Amino acid sequence: MIDAEKLEILTESAKYDVSCSSSGSKRVNRAGGLGNASVSGICHSFTPDGRCISLLKILMSNDCIYDCEYCPNRRSAEVRRATITPTEICELVIGFYKRNYIEGLFLSSAVFGTPDRTMELLIKTVEMLRHEYRFNGYIHLKGIPHADDLLIMKAARLVDRMSFNVELPSEKSLKLLAPQKTKQSLLLPMKSLQNAMLYDKENKVRRRDAVIPAGQTTQLIVGASPETDGQILKLTEALYRNMGLRRVYYSSYIPVVQSSLLPTVGAGLLREHRLYQADWLIRFYGFDVNEILDESENLSMEYDPKCAWALRNMHLFPIEVNTAPLATLLRVPGIGAKSAYRIIEARKYGKIDFENLAKMRVVLKRARHFITCKGKFYGTENSQQVKNCLLLEGKNEVNEQLSMFSEKSVALSALTGEV
């Protein structure tokens, strides 16, 4: 069985990867096998930093040959090193899974030996899990940059999700801070994975033989390099569009290593929070990146991005909740996807009045300034006053964020970014 100290070292090395989601896969158990995947994802515990534990997040090794500036495991760092075997990982996963501690495995590794050698050992591990231990639970595998394409494809047939972390939002920053990784070493495997997924879909490959049913994700570090929110969000949009990613995670920079190339203070958690909100608007609310940026190509820190957009576009409001189409309802501050859907459904049974809206979980404090109900307006006409109201209300949110920031905690409620 795995040594407790090794487990500690390899967990601490893996914990800064934000993603822990176990969603998106419907893998079913087979006779005599252990485990399946739940499409909506399941959280098994929460740590005192407020984050969810869903997967056993661990590195196979932290003994890296690369020297990425921001990484605590980089070659030149003086840290405890450890490497574990595929068997040790498998036993741990099975032992934890059947006690319902975890939903599956998020396996990653520093590059030890060569990229191909590392990738091969990762594959060996997931192969053992799937075939010897007959494990059908969730597996997220992080790809090793510069590993052979054939190896990547082999891995993709065994796991539910893969990710190559872009980490730095521009090629320039990548060159500066992660000199051994190249843009191509990250983007090419993403592209091959996307092509393989498209191929499986077109050829109706059986689900259990298909590559990464839960798709790919990536992570961007925010605040370690000088890019604006606009640059980050445009990259995000391109990754969703051109690479078909399921999810882009943002990780606000934490100064865990000393370096003259890196800022000495962490990035604001509020900024990370705003990026998640903006990401959400782009994916689910039909917003375009340019609509939600201010003149300086950044997101407003005072207002959430939907409020900020609405305040810049007061001429489009108020709208009538009893007649407005879904796309318009979704653009009202204080009306989320669920409440918009409820409004559309409830309209079939009769007119909606102002009192009904609160029960549909509409945030009236915000929404009232942008809607009419049966033709009646309940908000403030004067747009300066509206701004003040929303600012006051937003302050609470900001205060909360900032107080968390001052006690250096992270806002992972922000992970979804729903506004």
Added chain:
Amino acid sequence: MKFFICDDTPESFFTAVFYAYSESDCFITSDKEIQLSLGSEIVQVHSDTEKCERVRRGLYRYDNGAENDILKALRSCNNRKEQICFMYIKRLLEFKKSVRNAFNLSEVVELNNILYQITEETHRFTGFLRFKENANGTLYAPYSPDNDITGLLMPHFAARLNAPFVIHDVKRKIAGLYNGSTWIITCVGDAEICPSDSERAFESLWKKYYKAVNIKERPHEKQMKSSMPVRYWKFLPEKND
């Protein structure tokens, strides 16, 4: 006001609905500690298969999912659960079509709220339940949920585990038993467990993992507690160090 007192079986509830439907001012409950006001009349309901069937057929006629919703809502710990279900049924029979999305009706909102709590708690326990392995390979998970959700959790774990297991609701003194192919719910008292050799080792590795994966520099206890309420901690090894 007339009070219809049923027991906590669905048959008894549906029978009560049959009687209460024609009353103008009444209340259905299985709560034995209910506060009665002066002048209230009490009717003790005895399950009647035929009356119960008639109510069920009535529901089915207008919305074939309504019975399932009601059966689920009756698992709630809300002491007004029978009345909430009854009010919902009245609305359904009044509209003579599904009212599941009529969120402008307060009865619909109320039923939805308790259904939401049950779904939410069930989902949480698909994650928060903790099994201990016994020497004979059986897995045993004690817990104490707010709502009566054992029957809702069983299919989830039966589909993924390859060993016999027991889910024990210690407050209600009932347990779901799975023998490797089928499951049942039954009444139980105390359970005796004799942990397997590796049980202690895995539990301590898990505690180690829980500590190591936390980012100490960024405490956010409030977030942790709102996502994982303290009342659930009793059965989580990582919270009992």
